[in-house]
Amino acid sequence: MPCAASTRWSRRELLCAASAAGAWGLSGLARGAGFAFTGEPQQPALIAMTLDLEMSRHYPTWDQLHWDYEKGNLDEATRQYALAAARRVHKRGGVIHFFALGRTLEQENIDWLREIVALGHPIGNHTYDHVNVAATRSEDIQFRFQRSPWLIAGREPREVIAENIRLTNLALKSRLGIEAAGFRTPGGFRGGLGEYPEVRKLIREQGFSWVSSDYPAHPVGEEGQPVTEEVFAGIVAAQRAAQPYVYPCGLVEVPMSPVSDVTVMRAAKWRREDFLEAVRRGVAWAIQTGGVYDFLAHPSCLCVTDPDFQAIDLICELVDRAGERAKIVDLGTIAKSVSGTPAAGRAS
Ligand SMILES: [Zn+2]
Numbered sequence: 001m002p003c004a005a006s007t008r009w010s011r012r013e014l015l016c017a018a019s020a021a022g023a024w025g026l027s028g029l030a031r032g033a034g035f036a037f038t039g040e041p042q043q044p045a046l047i048a049m050t051l052d053l054e055m056s057r058h059y060p061t062w063d064q065l066h067w068d069y070e071k072g073n074l075d076e077a078t079r080q081y082a083l084a085a086a087r088r089v090h091k092r093g094g095v096i097h098f099f100a101l102g103r104t105l106e107q108e109n110i111d112w113l114r115e116i117v118a119l120g121h122p123i124g125n126h127t128y129d130h131v132n133v134a135a136t137r138s139e140d141i142q143f144r145f146q147r148s149p150w151l152i153a154g155r156e157p158r159e160v161i162a163e164n165i166r167l168t169n170l171a172l173k174s175r176l177g178i179e180a181a182g183f184r185t186p187g188g189f190r191g192g193l194g195e196y197p198e199v200r201k202l203i204r205e206q207g208f209s210w211v212s213s214d215y216p217a218h219p220v221g222e223e224g225q226p227v228t229e230e231v232f233a234g235i236v237a238a239q240r241a242a243q244p245y246v247y248p249c250g251l252v253e254v255p256m257s258p259v260s261d262v263t264v265m266r267a268a269k270w271r272r273e274d275f276l277e278a279v280r281r282g283v284a285w286a287i288q289t290g291g292v293y294d295f296l297a298h299p300s301c302l303c304v305t306d307p308d309f310q311a312i313d314l315i316c317e318l319v320d321r322a323g324e325r326a327k328i329v330d331l332g333t334i335a336k337s338v339s340g341t342p343a344a345g346r347a348s
Contacts, residue, residue, distance in 0.1 A: 045286040045326040048294045050097045056300040068143040071130035072103025081303035083112040090119040094328040099184045102128030102168035105175040122181030128164040130186040183208045188215020210335035214255035216241035220268040227274040244338040252335040256296040287322045
């Protein structure tokens with residue numbers, strides 16, 4: 001069924017569907033036929049660690065805005081952090097799902113990415129320039145094109161966005177010899193792409209069977225203040241809205257689980273211990289309920305805020321301790337578990 005047929009899928013319906021997926025066993029959106037939410041795990045929790053390979057505004061120092069224009073021009077500290085994380089998790093028998101920007105593949109030395117691929121970590125498509133896939137005006141696509149509008153002159157935003165995705169597939173294939181392992185939208189969308197049937201159609205036309213676009217709303221508390229129990233409880237409650245589901249067009253959504261590093265440590269100025277506590281509670285919730293947790297972070301932020309890899313070590317430890325009740329997987333495995341579609345990120 002083409003995505004265009006699902007324009008009547010309203011935001012409200014989608015949110016209901018998302019929460020149904022969180023409660024499992026309803027409307028065929030849950031993973032595992034007949035699974036009913038009891039609060040007791042009836043299947044192992046699926047825990048993913050995802051790292052988006054891009055430069056982040058305000059890192060490594062607060063005055064930096066330059067990277068808005070060169071998201072994919074990774075600095076050495078970011079590359080080294082990503083590689084060290086890949087080695088660390090591989091050593092423990094786990095996997096990290098990376099998402100790369102096409103522009104990164106223009107860099108002279110990509111040996112670090114080649115090693116990440118050789119270690120068995122999948123790399124998905126995050127567009128070429130970190131574009132806003134829902135943009136309908138040229139000026140909303142990305143900062144690079146605001147400063148250099150001639151790069152996209154005379155073309156419709158939809159066309160520019162499609163090319164930004166397509167070129168990244170080609171760059172991954174050409175420079176690394178791999179197919180893109182799924183697609184993640186730059187920026188999270190509350191309720192995913194439920195209100196954007198044209199964007200879902202475009203993503204499917206680029207060959208993807210699943211997308212990671214939904215970042216559910218959650219509280220963050222007072223900027224710069226220690227996080228309260230109420231905020232932590234709100235974050236745990238938001239995990240239900242971060243369970244995978246299927247759009248009417250068949251595209252599978254694998255949401256990002258709150259909280260992301262940049263959302264709380266950059267925007268809300270959280271301390272690392274609070275970030276780690278939020279991650280710990282989110283993973284614990286997934287293990288307790290047999291749910292999904294999709295950790296989202298950025299090496300460009302973590303190399304400053306978590307230089308000794310405590311977040312990914314914590315997740316590995318929690319999964320190890322859970323034994324049979326949890327496993328570390330990539331997002332393709334999560335997408336397959338919800339839909340029965342091929343595990344590969346790209347449709348055949
Ligand atoms: Zn991003």
